[in-house]
Amino acid sequence: MRYSELFGKTLREAPRDEESKNAQLLARGGYVNKLMSGVYTFLPLGTRVLTKIENIVREEMAAIGGQEILMPTMQPKENWVATGRWDDFDVLYKVKSPDGREVALGPTHEEVVAPLAKQYVQSYKDLPLYLYQIQTKFRDELRAKNGLLRGREFRMKDLYSFHSSVEDLEAYYEKAKQAYAKIFDRVGLKALLTEASGGTFSKYSHEFQVQVESGEDVLYHCSKCSFCQNKEIVSADLDKLKVGEAGVCPKCGENLEVVSATEVGNIFQLKNKYSDPFKLTFLDSDGQTQTVMMGCYGIGTSRLMGTIAEVLSDEKGLRWPEEVAPYKVHLVSLGKSMPFANEVYHKLVSAGVEVLYDERDCSAGVKLGDADLVGLPLRVVVSDKTAAENKVELKARNSEEVRVISIDETLEILVK
Numbered sequence: 001m002r003y004s005e006l007f008g009k010t011l012r013e014a015p016r017d018e019e020s021k022n023a024q025l026l027a028r029g030g031y032v033n034k035l036m037s038g039v040y041t042f043l044p045l046g047t048r049v050l051t052k053i054e055n056i057v058r059e060e061m062a063a064i065g066g067q068e069i070l071m072p073t074m075q076p077k078e079n080w081v082a083t084g085r086w087d088d089f090d091v092l093y094k095v096k097s098p099d100g101r102e103v104a105l106g107p108t109h110e111e112v113v114a115p116l117a118k119q120y121v122q123s124y125k126d127l128p129l130y131l132y133q134i135q136t137k138f139r140d141e142l143r144a145k146n147g148l149l150r151g152r153e154f155r156m157k158d159l160y161s162f163h164s165s166v167e168d169l170e171a172y173y174e175k176a177k178q179a180y181a182k183i184f185d186r187v188g189l190k191a192l193l194t195e196a197s198g199g200t201f202s203k204y205s206h207e208f209q210v211q212v213e214s215g216e217d218v219l220y221h222c223s224k225c226s227f228c229q230n231k232e233i234v235s236a237d238l239d240k241l242k243v244g245e246a247g248v249c250p251k252c253g254e255n256l257e258v259v260s261a262t263e264v265g266n267i268f269q270l271k272n273k274y275s276d277p278f279k280l281t282f283l284d285s286d287g288q289t290q291t292v293m294m295g296c297y298g299i300g301t302s303r304l305m306g307t308i309a310e311v312l313s314d315e316k317g318l319r320w321p322e323e324v325a326p327y328k329v330h331l332v333s334l335g336k337s338m339p340f341a342n343e344v345y346h347k348l349v350s351a352g353v354e355v356l357y358d359e360r361d362c363s364a365g366v367k368l369g370d371a372d373l374v375g376l377p378l379r380v381v382v383s384d385k386t387a388a389e390n391k392v393e394l395k396a397r398n399s400e401e402v403r404v405i406s407i408d409e410t411l412e413i414l415v416k
C-alpha cells in the first residue's frame with residue numbers, strides 16, 4: 001500500500017475532544033475517526049487491525065468446536081420481556097418504529113440464540129453445540145469517554161454453548177478459559193484471570209483483565225500466587241485498599257497489589273438462566289425432558305484493539321505486535337532514492353510481505369515520526385546513501401538497533 005494513496009492520514013495533534021490515550025493514539029495514527037461519543041469509524045489501517053484480531057479469535061473458536069453464525073442486531077421486544085431484561089438491562093437501546101413497534105438493538109444475544117437453538121435441538125444427540133458470532137453491539141453507556149475501551153457501538157465476539165449436563169458445561173468452560181488465554185497471548189497482552197461475581201447462577205464468572213491505567217475496573221492481584229479478584233466481589237477488608245496501595249494476599253499471605261484494569265473478556269456458566277424462559281429442553285437417552293445447560297463467553301474485540309494500543313505504545317506512538325499489525329513493514333524512501341525504494345517495494349510485495357510504503361515528498365523528520373506513530377513492527381529506510389550501496393536500513397519498532405543490509409538479506413529476515 002502506498003502511503004500517499006491511503007485513506008486516513010496521521011494527525012500531528014490529537015483531536016481536542018479525545019481524552020483517552022487509546023483514542024488519541026489511534027486517531028493520530030490514522031486508525032479511527034470519531035463520529036460521536038463512543039461511536040467510531042474504523043479507517044483502513046484500523047479495519048486491518050480489527051480484522052486480524054477477529055481472525056485470531058475465529059481460529060481459537062474453531063479450535064474448540066465453535067461454529068460461526070451471524071445473528072440480527074434488531075431483536076424483538078417480546079424476547080427481552082420473556083427474560084425480564086426489557087426493563088432490567090440498564091444500557092439497552094430501545095427503538096420505536098413509526099408504526100409503534102419496539103425492538104432492542106442487541107447489547108448481547110442470549111435473547112436470540114436461546115430461541116434459535118430451541119428450533120434445532122431436540123435430543124441429547126444434538127448436544128453439545130457451540131455457536132458464536134463476531135458482531136457490532138449497542139449499549140447506551142453512561143460515560144463513553146474512554147475511546148475504544150467503552151463504546152456505545154462496539155465489536156464483540158460472543159460464543160454460546162449448549163450442554164446436556166452441568167458437568168459437560170463445566171468441562172467446556174475450562175476449555176474456553178484456555179482458548180481465551182491463547183487469544184490474549186497471541187495478541188501480545190498479559191491478561192489476568194480474575195474472579196468476578198457470577199450473578200445468581202454460579203459462584204463466580206471469570207473475567208480476563210488487562211492492567212492499564214485508564215481501566216475502569218479495580219483488581220486485587222497477587223503477583224506471587226494466582227489470586228485475582230474484581231473489586232465488585234472482594235471481602236470488605238480488602239475493599240478498603242485503593243489503587244496503588246498494597247495489602248496481604250488472602251490466599252498466600254504475600255504482597256497483594258491494587259491495580260486498574262480493563263475487562264477484555266468474560267465467561268459465564270449461565271446454566272438454565274436463559275433456557276428456562278425459552279423452554280430450551282432436550283430428550284435424554286431415557287426419553288425424559290431435560291433443560292439445556294448454557295454457557296456464554298464474550299470478548300470485546302474493539303476494546304481489545306484499544307487495549308493493545310494503550311498498553312504496548314510508547315511516547316512516540318503505537319507499537320503493534322506482528323500478529324495484529326496492519327502491515328508488517330513500513331518502507332520509507334528518503335532523498336532521491338525513489339527508484340531504488342520502488343524496487344525494494346516490489347520485491348517485498350512479490351515475496352508476500354505486507355508493506356506500507358511511504359513515498360511522499362516530505363521531510364525525513366515527518367516520515368520517520370509518522371513511522372513511529374503508525375507503529376508497524378519493522379521499518380525499512382532507503383536513503384541516497386543506502387541506495388548507492390544497494391542496501392537498506394532495517395529497524396524494529398521496539399529496538400534502537402539499525403542494520404544496513406542488502407535486499408536479499410532483508411527478504412531472508414522478513415520471509416520466514
Ligand code: ATP
Nearest residue numbers: 141149150151154156263264265266298299300303
Ligand atoms: P463492563 O463492565 O466493562 O461494562 P460488561 O461486563 O458489561 O463490561 P460483558 O457483558 O461481559 O461486558 O461483555 C463482554 C465483553 O464485551 C466485555 O468483556 C468487554 O470486553 C466487551 N465490552 C462490554 N461493554 C463494552 C463497551 N461498552 N465497549 C467496548 N467493549 C465492551
Ligand code: MG
Nearest residue numbers: 207263265266
Ligand atoms: Mg463482563
